[in-house]
Amino acid sequence: MRTFVMVSHTVPLEGEFSLSDLPGGAGRLDVLCRAANDAFLISHGIRPAVAFHFVIQDQLTISLWGGRLRHLNPDERSTGALLRQALRTAHDLPLGEERPSTPGITVRRMGLGGLLDDLRAAGNAPLVLDEAGAPLRGARLPERPAFLLSDHRNFTPAEEALLAALPRISVGPVVLQGHQCITLVHNELDLQEVG
Amino acid sequence: MRTFVMVSHTVPLEGEFSLSDLPGGAGRLDVLCRAANDAFLISHGIRPAVAFHFVIQDQLTISLWGGRLRHLNPDERSTGALLRQALRTAHDLPLGEERPSTPGITVRRMGLGGLLDDLRAAGNAPLVLDEAGAPLRGARLPERPAFLLSDHRNFTPAEEALLAALPRISVGPVVLQGHQCITLVHNELDLQEVG
Incomplete structure (x- = not known):
């Protein structure tokens, strides 16, 4: 199982926005949509062994479960x-x-703190995707990794405090968009699995 | 300079469609949009040394030039x-x-054949992204690579004939969406550049 967590700081909790204005009225919901795409979708298929948790304004957690997920299009x-x-x-x-x-x-x-407790209780090992982290390539990763990343903004000081003790992994020398980091994580794990 | 070419088989040449129906009436234009995003955009920035050519129904080529490109949002x-x-x-x-x-x-x-002639004349070396190709990681790539990929459909037999003699590169063991392959190509080149 591969788990991803994206923290959203700006998506409106009430869900009152137009789908024609994802970057504006929807508070950069487009960032989350691309992350979901790259976490679950491959060419003409879905990765079943993936879970994705979106933490919205530290108050709500939306979870997508690969094995049961329906209606996710690219x-x-x-x-x-x-x-x-x-x-x-x-x-x-x-x-x-x-x-x-x-x-x-x-x-x-549920906010970020509650989600982290929940993930750990279920046997997942949280890691932070961070440009200052250890290289992803060849990294010895836990069996049930949960990769945390922020949306288009940095983690807040309160969030950083929750994440301070966690291992940090960097995908490469260029600071990328969240969904691109997810693609790189999957590729590394795919390659490690085939040896 | 890094160049990408995506061949689109279904986007309507006339440009008569709604932006609210990119996967339907726009003939999977969403596939091209994601490819452009991942070719040019990083976190809060653009890669200037990139060119992208979209070949539409083998009749029209739309080219995006990183150094001069404006108004590209994620x-x-x-x-x-x-x-x-x-x-x-x-x-x-x-x-x-x-x-x-x-x-x-x-x-x-201009169609695919004309574009390939044009790219070669400008000193670019075309390569095909193909799951049966040689591994991307550690590949010795030309100085001015032009990576070719198809949209959500396979290359047609006529397109394959044009590409038959080209080197082929594979990003990994899972067949991915086009934009994901582009992210992996950039990451490999980024890592090769820093040694």
């Missing part, structure tokens, strides 16, 4: 519709409860 | 608008002539 707009539906599903959701949205997508009233 | 919809404008600019364009569209984007009435 284009940003349709993924935006799935994530918007998840945001709307979370309306009035009590703290700590989980609620299903579309197939393979669930929402929880 | 989201698919805005890139779709740039490519639609280029298609419309090409209306009534005579064979072989070049016409500017938005800054850093030009159109020519």
Whole structure:
């Protein structure tokens, strides 16, 4: 299982925005859509052994589960519709409860700290994708890695405090977009798996 | 200079489609938009030493030139608008002539064969991205590589005939989407450049 976590600082919690304005009114939801695409989709197929958690404004976690995920298409707009539906599903959701949205997508009233606890309890080993980290290529990675990255903004000081003790991995010498880092992580793991 | 060529089989030449339906009415223009994003855009910046040529239905070539390119944003919809404008600019364009569209984007009435001749004449060495090719990692690449890839469909037999003599490079053991292959090519070249 490969797990990714992206922290979003600007997507509106209420899910009230137009799919024609993902970079504007939707608070850079396009960044999250591309991340989901590259985490799950390959050429004409899906990676089933992937989970993706989007932490929205440290209040809500939208989780996509590869094995059960349906209706995920490569284009940003349709993924935006799935994530918007998840945001709307979370309306009035009590703290700590989980609620299903579309197939393979669930929402929880949970921030980054709670998610990290939850991931560790399930046996996942969190790592931060960071340009100052150790090289990804040839890295000895845990069996159930959970790669954390931020959206178009840096992690906040409060988030950095939660992540301070975690190992850090760098994909290369150029600072890339989040979805590009995810592609590089998958490729490294694919190559390590075939030896 | 790093050059990419993507062959599109389904984008409508006339540029008459809605930006809200890139996967449908626009003939999978979303595939081209993601390829442009990953060829040019890094985190909060652009790669200036990149050129990208989109061959549309073997009749039209839309070229994006990194050093002069303006208005390229990460989201698919805005890139779709740039490519639609280029298609419309090409209306009534005579064979072989070049016409500017938005800054850093030009159109020519030219198919894959003509583009390959043009690239070679300018000193570029074409290579095909192909899952059956030699491994990308550690490959000795030409100084001015031009990486060719297809859209969501395979190359046609006529296209394959044009490409038959070219070296082939594989990014890894999983068959990926085009934009993901571009990210992996850049990363390999980035790492080779820093040694």
